[in-house]
Ligand SMILES: Cc1ncc(COP(=O)(O)O)c(C=O)c1O
């Protein structure tokens with residue numbers, strides 16, 4: 001009997017976690033998101049090791065990849081969830097994440113979402129405005145419950161990342177100024193159904209330098225020390241997420257997770273409460289690839305286009321943030337190298353995965369892998385151009401499981417009908 005292969009041991013890069021990608025793509029069709037369970041577990045273990053000895057809870061940022069199999073793996077690793085909607089709450093609970101390990105962030109929580117989260121018994125709300133804090137008090141009072149809450153503080157720190165995913169500058173919509181946080185603590189008696197005993201900070205995503213983290217953590221630590229000295233309880237500090245990953249060899253140098261944890265330990269020295277971290281991308285990005293086939297090679301007047309069956313609706317990052325993803329044909333690496341614009345079939349020039357990318361010559365039907373797509377890939381997918389959502393599969397040690405099958409056209413149409421049944425408004 002053949003031994004079960006270890007992760008990624010197929011030698012060539014045609015395998016992920018012991019699973020042959022060509023065979024998988026033939027079986028499940030393309031475009032196809034594939035996630036490696038072993039890679040996910042390796043990252044989880046590295047993070048746990050970096051945080052060892054701290055009273056730390058990892059609340060995985062569900063938005064990065066809300067696939068229930070990914071969430072179930074996080075639950076199995078003992079992680080909680082950082083959610084931003086009732087949808088993410090339901091997914092997390094359905095995947096087996098303990099409600100007490102769920103924290104709820106976001107500037108637009110509605111009364112219904114807050115009520116649903118209270119009913120589920122989530123651990124903590126990361127509150128982003130006074131209006132939200134008052135709403136939390138009202139909803140908790142009406143339900144006869146007490147909610148634990150942290151103030152999300154905006155530290156006015158430049159995370160040095162893409163402007164669209166920076167969240168820690170004063171001009172961003174997230175969090176409140178430290179002065180306002182002080183006022184909320186001072187007014188705690190006005191809100192008997194909210195135990196305000198935590199601080200939260202999150203400066204942005206794909207952060208590749210340690211210094212902005214250090215600045216933000218120091219600001220939060222100083223605030224925590226001052227609040228404690230003034231007699232307020234601080235039971236929890238939530239350091240957010242944001243750790244970046246290497247999309248491009250030789251360009252992106254990610255922060256070492258050990259250095260990140262040391263920076264946290266240093267900033268929070270002497271703090272005896274609970275630490276929460278909320279990484280998303282760092283845990284899942286490198287565990288995912290998007291498999292896609294070449295529909296055709298089109299020779300334009302000025303450029304040569306490699307037209308794939310994946311498009312911006314399957315992976316938005318290149319069109320939205322000009323993000324760079326490695327693109328590799330799975331076979332024919334010995335062929336001559338050719339420069340392509342790598343595009344999808346969607347009717348927008350922005351539906352471009354890469355411009356002027358040198359690749360081995362490709363032919364119709366070739367399987368191509370777009371790398372580092374485990375975070376903010378499928379989670380940001382749409383059905384633009386009435387393209388069904390791609391399937392998602394988990395692979396582990398030579399086995400695969402379809403964790404989300406490809407959407408059918410009738411599912412896309414479900415709930416829609418031609419306007420024929422007019423009602424008086
Ligand atoms: C509050 C909060 N926590 C955690 C994250 C996760 O970020 P990342 O995927 O960069 O770790 C985000 C997204 O930026 C966020 O807004």
Ligand SMILES: N[C@@H](CCCC[NH3+])C(=O)O
Pocket residue numbers: 063165205206317321375376380
């Ligand atoms: N969607 C962004 C990350 C957003 C982080 C969410 N707070 C990306 O793909 O890089």
